[in-house]
Amino acid sequence: MPEFILEYLGFLLKVLTFVIALVILLSLAAAIKRGRAGQEQLEIHSLNDRLEEQQEELQEQWLEGKALKKQRKEAKQKKKQRQENKPEAPRVFVLDFKGDLAATRAGALGREITCLLDLLRPNDEVVLRLESAGGFVHSYGYAAAQLQRLRDRQIRLTVCVDKVAASGGYMMACAATQLFAAPFAVIGSIGVVAEMPxxxxxxxxxxxxxxxxxxxxxxxxxxLLGENTEEGRRKFIDDLEATHQLFKSYVQRNRPDLEIDKVAKGEIWYGEQAVSLKLVDQLMTSDDYLLKKRAEAEVFSLQLKKPAPLVERVTSQAAGVLEQRLLSWWPKFQIPFR
Structure with a gap:
C-alpha cells in the first residue's frame, strides 16, 4: 500500500478520534447542564442594598456637580459603615408564600426554613409575606407545621398579610409571633367546607x-355516583365538625387572647375589623414593616427556585395574562372564595 494512503488513513483515524472525543465531552456537558437545570437554586438578595441603590438613582436625577459627588461619597461611607457593623447587626430573612388550593409551595417553604434553622442567631427574625385564601386541610396543615418549626424553636416569626389570609391561609398566619395585616386585607374564614354533586x-x-x-x-x-344515606351524611358532617374543632384548637393555642367561638364561624373580616377582634396584632403593610426593619437590621429576601423549561415559562406567562384579563371583567369588590 502506498505511503501517502497510509498517512491519509492515519489522518482520518485521528480526525475520527477527535470527533468522537468532542461528542462525548459535549454530551457530558449537556447532561450536567440538564442536571443543574432541574435543581433548586437558593436566591438571596439584600433588600437594604437594593433600596439604597434605587434611592441613590432617584436622588441623582436632581443633583449635579459638587452636590452629586458629595451625595455619592456619603452613600459610599454609609455603605462601608454598615458593612463593618454587619457581623453584629440583627438580620431579617424575608420569605414569600403565595398559596393555591393544594399549598404546593409548602415543601419549598419547608426547605427554605431548613436552610435557615442552623444559621439563625438569637437576634435574627424571619418575615413571611403571606397570600392565600386556603385550600385542602392536609396541605395547609403541612404548610402551617413548617412555620410552627420556627415558633417551636423560639425564633421570632412575623407574618405580613397584604391581601388575604383566609381559612388555611389564616391557619398558617397563626403560627406568627406577631401578625400584621393591611387595612383591607381579608382575614379569617375559620371554618371547613366540603361539597360535591x-x-x-x-x-x-x-x-x-x-x-x-x-x-x-x-x-x-x-x-358522587352512588345513593347517599342519612347515616353516611351524618358521619360526613361529624368528620367536618371534628376537623373544624382541630382548626379552632390550633388557632386558640397560637392566639390565646382570641374569643375563638366568636370568630370561628367561617366569617371573614377586613384588616381593621380583624385588629379589634384580635385576629391580627396591628395594621401595617409588609413594605412599611420591612422599611422600618431596614433602619436597624440587615434585610435579605430568600427563595428557593427551580428553573422552569422554556415552554413552561411561556405557558405560565400566557396564563397570567389570561388571569389578569378575566379579573378585569370580574365584578368589583366581589370575594370569589365566599
Missing amino acids: NLHRLLKKHDVDYEVLTAGEYKRTLT
Whole structure:
C-alpha cells in the first residue's frame, strides 16, 4: 500500500478520534447542564442594598456637580459603615408564600426554613409575606407545621398579610409571633367546607346501576355516583365538625387572647375589623414593616427556585395574562372564595 494512503488513513483515524472525543465531552456537558437545570437554586438578595441603590438613582436625577459627588461619597461611607457593623447587626430573612388550593409551595417553604434553622442567631427574625385564601386541610396543615418549626424553636416569626389570609391561609398566619395585616386585607374564614354533586338520580333515570363496595362501616360516607344515606351524611358532617374543632384548637393555642367561638364561624373580616377582634396584632403593610426593619437590621429576601423549561415559562406567562384579563371583567369588590 502506498505511503501517502497510509498517512491519509492515519489522518482520518485521528480526525475520527477527535470527533468522537468532542461528542462525548459535549454530551457530558449537556447532561450536567440538564442536571443543574432541574435543581433548586437558593436566591438571596439584600433588600437594604437594593433600596439604597434605587434611592441613590432617584436622588441623582436632581443633583449635579459638587452636590452629586458629595451625595455619592456619603452613600459610599454609609455603605462601608454598615458593612463593618454587619457581623453584629440583627438580620431579617424575608420569605414569600403565595398559596393555591393544594399549598404546593409548602415543601419549598419547608426547605427554605431548613436552610435557615442552623444559621439563625438569637437576634435574627424571619418575615413571611403571606397570600392565600386556603385550600385542602392536609396541605395547609403541612404548610402551617413548617412555620410552627420556627415558633417551636423560639425564633421570632412575623407574618405580613397584604391581601388575604383566609381559612388555611389564616391557619398558617397563626403560627406568627406577631401578625400584621393591611387595612383591607381579608382575614379569617375559620371554618371547613366540603361539597360535591350527586348523580345517582340521573343514573337511575337512565337505568344505570352504580355499586360502592367497602370493607369498613365508614370507608365511604358520601359518594358522587352512588345513593347517599342519612347515616353516611351524618358521619360526613361529624368528620367536618371534628376537623373544624382541630382548626379552632390550633388557632386558640397560637392566639390565646382570641374569643375563638366568636370568630370561628367561617366569617371573614377586613384588616381593621380583624385588629379589634384580635385576629391580627396591628395594621401595617409588609413594605412599611420591612422599611422600618431596614433602619436597624440587615434585610435579605430568600427563595428557593427551580428553573422552569422554556415552554413552561411561556405557558405560565400566557396564563397570567389570561388571569389578569378575566379579573378585569370580574365584578368589583366581589370575594370569589365566599
